[in-house]
Amino acid sequence: xxxxxxxxxxxxxxxxxxxxxxxxxxxxxxxxxxxxxxxxxxxxxxxxxxxxxxxxxxxxxxxxxxxxxxxxxxxxxxxxxxxxxxxxxxxxxxxxxxxxxxxxxxxxxxxxxxxxxxxxxxxxxxxxxxxxxxxxxxxxxxxxxxxxxxxxxxxxxxxxxxxxxxxxxxxxxxxxxxxxxxxxxxxxxxxxxxxxxxxxxxxxxxxxxxxxxxxxxxxxxxxxxxxxxxxxxxxxxxxxxxxxxxxxxxxxxxxxxxxxxxxxxxxxxxxxxxxxxxxxxxxxxxxxxxxxxxxxxxxxxxxxxxxxxxxxxxxxxxxxxxxxxxxxxxxxxxxxxxxxxxxxxxxxxxxxxxxxxxxxxxxxxxxxxxxxxxxxxxxxx
Amino acid sequence: xxxxxxxxxxxxxxxxxxxxxxxxxxxxxxxxxxxxxxxxxxxxxxxxxxxxxxxxxxxxxxxxxxxxxxxxxxxxxxxxxxxxxxxxxxxxxxxxxxxxxxxxxxxxxxxxxxxxxxxxxxxxxxxxxxxxxxxxxxxxxxxxxxxxxxxxxxx
Numbered sequence: 001x002x003x004x005x006x007x008x009x010x011x012x013x014x015x016x017x018x019x020x021x022x023x024x025x026x027x028x029x030x031x032x033x034x035x036x037x038x039x040x041x042x043x044x045x046x047x048x049x050x051x052x053x054x055x056x057x058x059x060x061x062x063x064x065x066x067x068x069x070x071x072x073x074x075x076x077x078x079x080x081x082x083x084x085x086x087x088x089x090x091x092x093x094x095x096x097x098x099x100x101x102x103x104x105x106x107x108x109x110x111x112x113x114x115x116x117x118x119x120x121x122x123x124x125x126x127x128x129x130x131x132x133x134x135x136x137x138x139x140x141x142x143x144x145x146x147x148x149x150x151x152x153x154x155x156x157x158x159x160x161x162x163x164x165x166x167x168x169x170x171x172x173x174x175x176x177x178x179x180x181x182x183x184x185x186x187x188x189x190x191x192x193x194x195x196x197x198x199x200x201x202x203x204x205x206x207x208x209x210x211x212x213x214x215x216x217x218x219x220x221x222x223x224x225x226x227x228x229x230x231x232x233x234x235x236x237x238x239x240x241x242x243x244x245x246x247x248x249x250x251x252x253x254x255x256x257x258x259x260x261x262x263x264x265x266x267x268x269x270x271x272x273x274x275x276x277x278x279x280x281x282x283x284x285x286x287x288x289x290x291x292x293x294x295x296x297x298x299x300x301x302x303x304x305x306x307x308x309x310x311x312x313x314x315x316x317x318x319x320x321x322x323x324x325x326x327x328x329x330x331x332x333x334x335x336x337x338x339x340x341x342x343x344x345x346x347x348x349x350x351x352x353x354x355x356x357x358x359x360x361x362x363x364x365x366x367x368x369x370x371x372x373x374x375x376x377x378x379x380x381x
Numbered sequence: 382x383x384x385x386x387x388x389x390x391x392x393x394x395x396x397x398x399x400x401x402x403x404x405x406x407x408x409x410x411x412x413x414x415x416x417x418x419x420x421x422x423x424x425x426x427x428x429x430x431x432x433x434x435x436x437x438x439x440x441x442x443x444x445x446x447x448x449x450x451x452x453x454x455x456x457x458x459x460x461x462x463x464x465x466x467x468x469x470x471x472x473x474x475x476x477x478x479x480x481x482x483x484x485x486x487x488x489x490x491x492x493x494x495x496x497x498x499x500x501x502x503x504x505x506x507x508x509x510x511x512x513x514x515x516x517x518x519x520x521x522x523x524x525x526x527x528x529x530x531x532x533x534x535x536x
Contacts (some may be wrong), residue, residue: 045411055515055516055517055518058516058517060525060526062526063525063526063530063532064532066532066535067532067534067535083509120447173405216521225439225440225462226439226488226489226490227489227490228440228441228488228489228490228491229490230440239462240462241462241465243465246462246464246465247414247465247467268391315458315469317442317458317467324442326443327456328443328445328456328458330447339447339448341445341447341456343442347493347497348490348493348494349489351492351493352489352490380516381516
């Protein structure tokens, strides 16, 4: 593949014999969005080989958990991914609930779903902002971050914190929705559904964006699945799978939404999938908030749970904004987990860097890697 | 080999695995969209390739190591994109012989999972293309997720 492109780039001239060179991108590089390194071997302008290096942020998260009681892990789970903190906490609580064999109240399920989808929109907007700066359009960055701020305020109304929310609990959620939240959530979502078109227009009307995104980072469906890529990056490759729909947790089987799937398999289709997912998230938030309202203010939102988890194993998976995240819990009957494994979607997605960037131009590398939405907190754990 | 079953049900997975492997595979339990299997380590690769090719499990969610002090375990979570079913394969390794055949030739997505399990537990995946340290520094001398490696405050 690299050779064909080389000929194409040389505009018909005979390919030159050039020395291959390793370019070290990162750990402090504008494109990396966190501490990681991409070693790219280039032949002229074409990337012939690549190797990602991670681990700068490895703090032994899973081991640290073995030294803490179950409730104390909740704030730690927030810090796995700071851009969508509630999803990991939600996943952790679901895993422990599965091990305990309890079913949380309906209201808690819907509130968690709302929180998750707010986080999904936040995360996608953060990603959109990052793509904007990667491609040199600061307006996209500013406008996407402005939209994100409204959802940050929703977090603030829901639980008093903007980023690391510490909100889901084992057996439910910490508090019921507040009146201010009920008032603001629909306003915010409806406003967003209109306002995001400004940002979309900025990107879709920009020839710079389109020429960088269309046709770059191409993978076939089989490659993509075999490499273990999940999330929007996978659905942009024609894999019709979303854990919310196909392996539902909480009450996702009781709301109506669509899973966007595109078959092109390039950066642009991954971008389009994320944009459409934000609209679907809005749809889910509206339906779930209606269900919360129908349950009334007196409905229970939290269960009392025992502090010790019976010996056994349990795992749960969920659709993170970035892909499939999974937790596997081994408990030995004490109040601390014996082993807690986290499967991070980005950890696997970034391991596919080589096939993603191989054969593309070095200038396309930032946008190709931006399409997997790096987050180092969960990658290195 | 029989033809690929694209969307197997839990019962079908159970019967296929039992008819193909007999006693070598123990099916611990099934739940809706979940099948829990225990496999001796010699058969892990064969069972995995059967599950991938015949039952159409295209994706590996995770490969997990687990230190049970007197033995180690490796847990595979495989998932099917047509039905949402997951198979959990548990295999036990004796503490004095931590080797198991790598499945990263079947699913490339396993590559880093196995590297991570190697560096944190010292479990050797035979046939892995690049079994080197990934998250910890190359000069690191410990396997930090083993139970013998104590954190501060851990008994």
